[in-house]
Amino acid sequence: MSRYTAADIEPKWQEAWDKAGIFTATRDESKPKYYVLEMFPYPSGRIHMGHVRNYTMGDVISRYKSSCGFSVLHPMGWDAFGMPAENAAMAQGGHPGTWTYDNIKTMKGQMKPLGLSIDWSREFATCDPEYYGQQQSMFIDFMEKGLVYRKNATVNWDPVDMTVLANEQVIDGCGWRSGAPVERRELTQWFFKISDYSGELLDALDGLDNWPEKVRTMQANWIGRSQGLQFSFERTDGGGIEVYTTRPDTLMGASFVGISPDHPISKALEAENPDVAAKLAEMRKGGSTEEAIETAEKLGYDTGIRVRHPLNPEWELPVWIANFILMDYGTGAIFACPAHDQRDLDFCRKYDLPVVDTFLSLDDPKPVENDAFVPPKTEKVKWVNHFAGPDEATGEEAIDATVKFAEEAGWGTGVEKFRLRDWGLSRQRYWGCPIPVVHCPDCGVVPEKKENLPVKLPEDVTFDVPGNPLDRHPTWRDCACPSCGKPAKRETDTMDTFVDSSWYFARFTSPNAETPTDMDDASYWMNVDQYIGGIEHAILHLLYSRFFARAMNICGHLPDKAIEPFNALFTQGMVTHEIYVTRDENDRPVYHLPEDIEWTENGARLGACGTEVEVIPSAKMSKSKKNVVDPAQIISSFGADTARWFVLSDSPPERDVEWTASGAEAAAKHLARVHATAVKIAAMDDAEGDDIDLLRAMHKAIHDVTMGIESFGFNAAIAKLYAFQNTISKSKAGGKAQKQAMRTMAQLMSPMTPHLSEEVWSMLGGVGLIAQAPWPQADDAMMVEDTVTLPIQINGKRRAEISVPKDMDKAEVEKRALAEDAVVRALDGKSPKKVIVVPGRIVNVVV
RNA sequence: GCGGGCGUGAUGGAAUGGUAGACAUACCAGACUUAAAAUCUGUUGGGCCCUGUGCCCGUGUGGGUUCGAGUCCCACCGCCCGCACCA
Numbered sequence: 001m002s003r004y005t006a007a008d009i010e011p012k013w014q015e016a017w018d019k020a021g022i023f024t025a026t027r028d029e030s031k032p033k034y035y036v037l038e039m040f041p042y043p044s045g046r047i048h049m050g051h052v053r054n055y056t057m058g059d060v061i062s063r064y065k066s067s068c069g070f071s072v073l074h075p076m077g078w079d080a081f082g083m084p085a086e087n088a089a090m091a092q093g094g095h096p097g098t099w100t101y102d103n104i105k106t107m108k109g110q111m112k113p114l115g116l117s118i119d120w121s122r123e124f125a126t127c128d129p130e131y132y133g134q135q136q137s138m139f140i141d142f143m144e145k146g147l148v149y150r151k152n153a154t155v156n157w158d159p160v161d162m163t164v165l166a167n168e169q170v171i172d173g174c175g176w177r178s179g180a181p182v183e184r185r186e187l188t189q190w191f192f193k194i195s196d197y198s199g200e201l202l203d204a205l206d207g208l209d210n211w212p213e214k215v216r217t218m219q220a221n222w223i224g225r226s227q228g229l230q231f232s233f234e235r236t237d238g239g240g241i242e243v244y245t246t247r248p249d250t251l252m253g254a255s256f257v258g259i260s261p262d263h264p265i266s267k268a269l270e271a272e273n274p275d276v277a278a279k280l281a282e283m284r285k286g287g288s289t290e291e292a293i294e295t296a297e298k299l300g301y302d303t304g305i306r307v308r309h310p311l312n313p314e315w316e317l318p319v320w321i322a323n324f325i326l327m328d329y330g331t332g333a334i335f336a337c338p339a340h341d342q343r344d345l346d347f348c349r350k351y352d353l354p355v356v357d358t359f360l361s362l363d364d365p366k367p368v369e370n371d372a373f374v375p376p377k378t379e380k381v382k383w384v385n386h387f388a389g390p391d392e393a394t395g396e397e398a399i400d401a402t403v404k405f406a407e408e409a410g411w412g413t414g415v416e417k418f419r420l421r422d423w424g425l426s427r428q429r430y431w432g433c434p435i436p437v438v439h440c441p442d443c444g445v446v447p448e449k450k451e452n453l454p455v456k457l458p459e460d461v462t463f464d465v466p467g468n469p470l471d472r473h474p475t476w477r478d479c480a481c482p483s484c485g486k487p488a489k490r491e492t493d494t495m496d497t498f499v500d501s502s503w504y505f506a507r508f509t510s511p512n513a514e515t516p517t518d519m520d521d522a523s524y525w526m527n528v529d530q531y532i533g534g535i536e537h538a539i540l541h542l543l544y545s546r547f548f549a550r551a552m553n554i555c556g557h558l559p560d561k562a563i564e565p566f567n568a569l570f571t572q573g574m575v576t577h578e579i580y581v582t583r584d585e586n587d588r589p590v591y592h593l594p595e596d597i598e599w600t601e602n603g604a605r606l607g608a609c610g611t612e613v614e615v616i617p618s619a620k621m622s623k624s625k626k627n628v629v630d631p632a633q634i635i636s637s638f639g640a641d642t643a644r645w646f647v648l649s650d651s652p653p654e655r656d657v658e659w660t661a662s663g664a665e666a667a668a669k670h671l672a673r674v675h676a677t678a679v680k681i682a683a684m685d686d687a688e689g690d691d692i693d694l695l696r697a698m699h700k701a702i703h704d705v706t707m708g709i710e711s712f713g714f715n716a717a718i719a720k721l722y723a724f725q726n727t728i729s730k731s732k733a734g735g736k737a738q739k740q741a742m743r744t745m746a747q748l749m750s751p752m753t754p755h756l757s758e759e760v761w762s763m764l765g766g767v768g769l770i771a772q773a774p775w776p777q778a779d780d781a782m783m784v785e786d787t788v789t790l791p792i793q794i795n796g797k798r799r800a801e802i803s804v805p806k807d808m809d810k811a812e813v814e815k816r817a818l819a820e821d822a823v824v825r826a827l828d829g830k831s832p833k834k835v836i837v838v839p840g841r842i843v844n845v846v847v
Numbered sequence: 848g849c850g851g852g853c854g855u856g857a858u859g860g861a862a863u864g865g866u867a868g869a870c871a872u873a874c875c876a877g878a879c880u881u882a883a884a885a886u887c888u889g890u891u892g893g894g895c896c897c898u899g900u901g902c903c904c905g906u907g908u909g910g911g912u913u914c915g916a917g918u919c920c921c922a923c924c925g926c927c928c929g930c931a932c933c934a
Contacts, residue, residue, distance in 0.1 A: 042934050082934060155932070166932040214851060218929080221850050290930050294848040324848085328931095343848075420931090427932065497934070538851080540931065574928095619927095650859045650871065656927090658859065662872055670871090673886095716861070719870035726870095791866040796915040798866045821900085836914050842865045846914050 004675035006639020010755040025073040025119045034070035036062045039533030040077045043103035047110045049575035053647040060751040067775040075508040076118045078125035081432045089463040096431040122511045126500035133454025134516040136436035140447045141555040157185035161466040164428045170287040184284040189426035194547045198418035210568035215538045224419025231412030233307035244330035249398035250337035252385040253358035257319045262327035283323040298347045299323040342372040358385045425496040430469045432494030440481035440488040449482045502548035526562040535571040573656040577627040579616040591626035618658045641753035642668040648714040678760040689734030697727040699782035705748045793844040794826045810837045817843045
């Protein structure tokens with residue numbers, strides 16, 4: 001074969017790998033193991049370029065580690081429960097299960113041609129009853145260990161459709177189908193006690209050395225440990241209001257006490273006073289997201305209740321209900337210090353409440369007007385209105401002094417609190433894992449017996465009316481109480497899909513086990529050595545998985561070493577593309593697919609009619625903007641290796657990569673060049689005649705590419721491979737040396753372009769499959785140059801360079817440098833102030 | 848609102864505090880060709896003096912640390928992402 005034809009090469013080698021069974025993971029105690037995992041996909045219908053990028057990166061690691069002698073586990077599955085399947089059933093009829101399994105079949109068919117080194121024998125979907133039955137079994141274990149409980153929590157309620165809405169289904173504060181303004185409503189729901197692990201989940205972040213710093217920071221902020229003071233304001237009518245504050249030092253600046261609309265006091269008032277009820281109804285409008293609450297217009301209601309200031313019983317503060325106070329954080333009640341909190345200030349200006357400065361800037365000591373003075377806690381400020389500590393102190397010092405003061409005086413306690421809330425897992429939807437409990441009129445909430453698991457979803461359901469089909473199913477709900485045997489009702493809530501994805505990595509170690517995991521297999525394969533996925537999962541999925549691993553460990557489903565399940569994490573960027581828009585008669589945007597665009601000298605036009613097209617800068621590929629490139633199409637026109645090579649080139653993996661047609665063509669051209677060079681070299685005789693430069697370049701390439709792969713610098717590794725290819729194609733060395741260089745090239749490329757590499761390898765007499773050949777080793781001795789070129793700087797600017805033996809001593813280098821023309825000229829007869837010689841790197845002469 | 852990140856030629860990007868722009872795209876020029884495509888070779892940050900082996904400027908903006916800063920620190924500007932029921 002003399003021309004590079006991916007369509008011939010790729011299926012051939014995929015068949016050879018299958019036949020050799022080399023991707024089947026086996027427990028081999030004689031080898032070190034390596035578990036590489038990409039975040040499993042949601043079966044949305046078709047694979048997209050983001051999948052290709054994600055799985056290609058995992059594949060590079062997997063193939064590389066395999067070549068390095070590891071026993072590799074590289075599995076794939078489907079995160080298969082979730083809303084889109086129900087939406088499809090609503091829109092076009094049919095069953096969510098049919099839609100899901102059809103999608104899985106299509107997407108698997110699209111992934112196969114990529115030539116990924118996946119052990120498909122371990123594949124499962126989270127909607128398989130075998131999987132979710134094990135999940136139900138674990139849920140029951142968690143119940144026994146007290147890791148699950150029920151309480152009231154807020155949901156988005158569509159008052160027209162009479163149904164719960166996901167945040168995604170709330171558009172501008174209204175239900176997506178009904179268009180009615182959404183309200184917040186309370187329901188009794190199931191919760192995992194993740195907050196019991198707040199401190200541990202936070203502290204253990206320190207040990208996750210191979211996680212990106214930013215993910216650890218984001219998780220730490222999410223868990224949000226704070227030190228503060230908890231104390232009670234005494235009500236003038238008896239009783240008290242417990243508040244928590246992280247800024248007790250500003251207590252003298254208090255202007256009111258604020259309580260959440262969901263605070264028990266608010267609810268009590270609501271029940272007896274229609275005015276309050278109306279106000280609260282207004283405050284409960286809008287979505288339940290933190291963002292919606294934080295950015296909503298500040299609303300308040302003066303309850304008429306008054307409390308005494310703890311430091312001065314004469315000083316009475318009003319109690320307001322305020323819509324920006326969250327019941328879930330702290331005690332659901334605060335005292336407001338408007339001078340040093342912008343939110344409080346906005347509220348006080350709106351309702352004409354007093355603003356009292358407690359400290360002033362040392363540089364610019366003027367009272368607060370419309371901008372709250374919120375310096376860093378480490379900045380020293382002047383206290384004008386204080387009761388503990390010195391007149392000039394930082395916020396930190398003042399807080400410590402205040403807590404100490406309050407504790408000694410006996411009216412407050414320093415406490416540690418976390419922002420992390422318990423994980424609400426109840427969903428009022430069909431297409432999810434049923435929560436395996438039964439509500440019995442006599443026994444209350446009873447877990448289903450394990451021998452009755454899985455509690456399967458009923459098949460005969462319809463989606464023609466809003467709401468949860470399980471709720472209105474005629475028979476599914478009816479069952480016998482597992483405890484007393486009398487008629488009872490099943491729980492109709494299903495689990496959050498995050499539950500499904502919180503332990504799938506553990507199931508992969510033994511996907512057919514009769515229990516959630518098999519401890520022998522889990523002990524061998526866990527932990528995941530390298531986990532790869534999108535940054536959008538930085539907080540929730542990864543935090544929930546860390547909690548689950550701990551909970552599974554407590555229930556005996558994971559070994560101790562696996563409580564932090566992901567040893568290393570890599571978060572890859574998105575694949576983006578330009579967006580092409582024209583306008584319709586109403587000036588609304590109409591989007592166009594990249595393949596419909598033609599480029600002319602006058603810019604982009606529609607291929608069909610020649611209409612001018614506006615080009616909007618690159619953004620994440622999305623169906624609605626039509627800026628998508630179909631991987632299946634790319635593979636059929638260029639081949640999988642080209643697609644793989646391109647998504648790894650150019651951009652660093654953690655950053656977004658822009659898909660361009662020219663970039664894809666460049667990748668294809670390069671692979672064709674490599675192939676052509678290999679064909680040419682294969683035809684050479686085995687003439688001796690080493691070329692020291694070629695050998696050097698080869699060892700340098702081995703070193704650089706290996707480092708590139710190890711450090712996720714795939715784009716840099718590829719740049720080195722380009723350079724090495726240029727060196728080989730220009731080499732004058734004998735056939736033997738060139739063949740060796742080219743075989744090495746094939747090996748270095750094999751994690752990225754496995755098919756072409758096999759082809760080149762076999763063409764040049766490589767033994768066996770390249771996929772099973774050991775990774776080449778760089779010879780350090782070959783990479784050391786005898787002489788080095790040192791740049792010479794004068795006052796930090798490069799002015800000349802000298803070539804010196806690599807181990808020449810500093811004094812001699814200095815002497816040579818000072819003898820250079822440029823240096824002599826710059827010195828103009830004077831002697832240098834200072835000369836810095838960094839051996840092997842640089843010389844800097846300070847004049 | 849809160850939290851996180853990013854900013855380097857025409858473009859994607861490279862650069863353990865040590866020659867800024869590797870590698871690639873695009874453009875331009877040349878070779879091959881009747882021609883085009885393909886392929887191959889070469890040039891290309893901006894400006895100045897233009898005769899160079901010359902000089903000045905240059906990594907969002909403004910300061911700072913350092914012999915030396917794209918890299919570290921501070922402030923600002925712009926863009927992007929997440930915010931607990933999207934997966």
